[in-house]
Amino acid sequence: MNGTSKAKAPAATPAVAATLTVGLATGLAAVLAGLYGGAAGAETIAVDDHVSVLPSDIPRPARGMTMAMVESKFGAPQERHPAVGQPPITRWDYHGFSVFFEKDLVIDAVVTPNS
Numbered sequence: 001m002n003g004t005s006k007a008k009a010p011a012a013t014p015a016v017a018a019t020l021t022v023g024l025a026t027g028l029a030a031v032l033a034g035l036y037g038g039a040a041g042a043e044t045i046a047v048d049d050h051v052s053v054l055p056s057d058i059p060r061p062a063r064g065m066t067m068a069m070v071e072s073k074f075g076a077p078q079e080r081h082p083a084v085g086q087p088p089i090t091r092w093d094y095h096g097f098s099v100f101f102e103k104d105l106v107i108d109a110v111v112t113p114n115s
Helices: 014-036 067-074
Strands: 042-047 050-055 089-094 097-102 105-111
Touching: 067 089
Parallel strands: none
Antiparallel strands: 042 050, 089 097, 097 105
């Protein structure tokens, strides 16, 4: 040795590693939600192995709207799918988009291929 030593950092415990991973994932999700929540809409198109994101101006319900608000603003859906899972997730299909609810609140609205 040449008189200098490098201190070795202690290994992270599994709990610390999991906390860091969850923190990073939560931060990334917050950034993506901020980007997604902007005024511009987008449509994801998947054909074969290629995925493209295209701008979309199709009006859709906003996250957090209730089922009653969606039906009041957009009318009755073409199809109401039964809730599945816990918490219950429900899908309503309209011409051009589908709305996904957790319990009674919109969690996402996506453009569908028939638009």
